[in-house]
Amino acid sequence: MKFLSIVVCFLWVNSLMASETYKAGVLHLQNKDISEFTPFIHSAGATGLDILVLPPLEPTENYDEVISIVSKAARQAGLYVVIHLYEKARCQLGYEMVRSNLVFDRKGAIVAVYRKAQNGAANCTTSDSDLVTFATDFGVTFGVLMEEDIVLYDEEHLKGVKNFVMTGDWQAEVPFLNADQFAPSWTYITDANLVSTAGIYSGKAGVKTGADKLAVSELHKNGASDVPVVPSVNPSLATFAGDLSQYVIRPLDLEASSRGYKETVCHRSFCCEFYVKTGDAETHPESSYSLAAFNGIRPFSANHNIGTQICVISGSEKSNTFFELISITANFTKQNSQYPIVQSATVLPTEHFKFETNVNGIPQQVTLQIVETQNVINLGIFGKDATDKLEHNYVYGEKNSTNSEQNEIYDYIFNEDVQEFFDYVWIRLRILIVIVSIYILEMM
Numbered sequence: 001m002k003f004l005s006i007v008v009c010f011l012w013v014n015s016l017m018a019s020e021t022y023k024a025g026v027l028h029l030q031n032k033d034i035s036e037f038t039p040f041i042h043s044a045g046a047t048g049l050d051i052l053v054l055p056p057l058e059p060t061e062n063y064d065e066v067i068s069i070v071s072k073a074a075r076q077a078g079l080y081v082v083i084h085l086y087e088k089a090r091c092q093l094g095y096e097m098v099r100s101n102l103v104f105d106r107k108g109a110i111v112a113v114y115r116k117a118q119n120g121a122a123n124c125t126t127s128d129s130d131l132v133t134f135a136t137d138f139g140v141t142f143g144v145l146m147e148e149d150i151v152l153y154d155e156e157h158l159k160g161v162k163n164f165v166m167t168g169d170w171q172a173e174v175p176f177l178n179a180d181q182f183a184p185s186w187t188y189i190t191d192a193n194l195v196s197t198a199g200i201y202s203g204k205a206g207v208k209t210g211a212d213k214l215a216v217s218e219l220h221k222n223g224a225s226d227v228p229v230v231p232s233v234n235p236s237l238a239t240f241a242g243d244l245s246q247y248v249i250r251p252l253d254l255e256a257s258s259r260g261y262k263e264t265v266c267h268r269s270f271c272c273e274f275y276v277k278t279g280d281a282e283t284h285p286e287s288s289y290s291l292a293a294f295n296g297i298r299p300f301s302a303n304h305n306i307g308t309q310i311c312v313i314s315g316s317e318k319s320n321t322f323f324e325l326i327s328i329t330a331n332f333t334k335q336n337s338q339y340p341i342v343q344s345a346t347v348l349p350t351e352h353f354k355f356e357t358n359v360n361g362i363p364q365q366v367t368l369q370i371v372e373t374q375n376v377i378n379l380g381i382f383g384k385d386a387t388d389k390l391e392h393n394y395v396y397g398e399k400n401s402t403n404s405e406q407n408e409i410y411d412y413i414f415n416e417d418v419q420e421f422f423d424y425v426w427i428r429l430r431i432l433i434v435i436v437s438i439y440i441l442e443m444m
């Protein structure tokens with residue numbers, strides 16, 4: 001009897017432990033063709049994955065076909081599948097190109113749809129201004145994101161959700177803000193799990209996946225992670241300055257910094273206070289750093305502008321300058337909207353990094369500090385600004401009317417679409433004619 005209860009107890013503890021995590025996967029594939037995804041969906045199912053995020057598909061004509069292929073594969077493999085598709089939606093006199101994130105459950109049914117017009121000035125597609133979520137049979141509720149959302153969404157917008165899937169095709173026009181660059185900072189601050197085409201991240205524990213085609217990771221359901229790490233970007237994704245042309249820049253005084261010195265750099269009443277102390281180690285004579293501040297609205301992508309406040313110390317080239325201490329402090333206008341930016345050619349030990357908000361009891365004061373480090377490329381604080389006008393842009397997007405290049409591309413797709421639509425209708429019609437003819441012949 002005692003033995004039995006021990007066994008029961010063991011099984012109970014075991015099931016309890018098993019239920020605290022789930023297995024997530026991401027497919028990294030250059031070729032964005034659905035036929036190449038399906039074998040991976042099956043092998044993901046065979047390895048016991050609960051949820052798989054696929055790379056974005058290119059705009060395709062056979063939207064319905066793709067959906068039925070993915071649905072079938074999800075059902076056969078028995079796992080949740082997340083996919084990003086382009087869809088042509090009928091709109092008044094023409095069509096609107098819509099970006100869609102779709103989630104299929106283990107039975108192949110669509111359980112979440114998150115759509116956005118590709119062109120910000122959409123007539124027929126209204127963006128969801130609420131976070132799209134779905135619940136799973138393994139007890140986790142996920143938020144659905146596209147890549148730009150981690151920058152655009154505010155913390156309150158995330159509704160306390162701690163697990164996210166993210167897929168989409170998008171390039172930031174502001175340095176540091178591409179999804180693969182920004183994801184470590186975002187999960188560090190939100191303490192959330194992010195299963196995305198930019199990698200799998202777990203809160204402050206950072207990136208969990210390597211470079212495998214099918215990258216797999218076991219995640220804690222509550223997002224609470226193991227050992228925190230510095231939210232630094234993979235060095236291969238670090239970008240050297242040069243695109244800081246709109247910033248106010250002061251060169252770092254290497255002479256003064258060997259003794260330790262303070263410098264304040266301001267842009268439009270937003271000030272960044274830098275303290276830099278370099279070590280005795282041999283400094284490359286060519287190496288140079290800039291202390292930079294930016295405060296203003298930047299075009300963020302084709303259809304969005306974003307209000308940003310940024311402080312950054314940025315290297316002009318690979319340098320072995322040894323920093324005993326770098327400290328960056330600023331008073332931002334919006335509370336709880338700052339993220340650390342750490343781009344370094346070497347991995348920083350956790351205890352050498354500190355990111356603090358609400359410094360000295362001033363709610364909007366934020367400090368980033370690192371000690372004893374080398375090979376710094378960019379180090380800074382990215383903050384979002386707050387005005388109602390900008391909020392509107394964040395959520396709904398606004399077409400930048402001077403951005404004519406984008407419109408031309410859109411028009412081009414649009415015209416091609418019309419032609420292809422009629423081809424499509426004609427093919428369908430022919431099939432119908434054949435079926436009806438057979439039917440009539442049968443009747444006779």
Ligand SMILES: *[C@@H]1O[C@H](CO)[C@@H](O)[C@H](O)[C@H]1NC(C)=O
Pocket residue numbers: 091092093094095096123
């Ligand atoms: C959207 O509305 C504008 C203005 O009403 C119109 O000029 C444009 O053709 C519409 N676009 C589509 C795709 O219907």
Ligand SMILES: *[C@@H]1O[C@H](CO)[C@@H](O)[C@H](O)[C@H]1NC(C)=O
Pocket residue numbers: 271272273329330331362365
């Ligand atoms: C931030 O605000 C405090 C309090 O007003 C002020 O003493 C400090 O100099 C400010 N710091 C910066 C970097 O502007």
Ligand SMILES: *[C@@H]1O[C@H](CO)[C@@H](O)[C@H](O)[C@H]1NC(C)=O
Pocket residue numbers: 299305400401402403
């Ligand atoms: C629109 O885009 C152009 C070029 O991309 C840029 O110079 C301009 O500042 C943008 N306008 C707005 C209102 O963002």
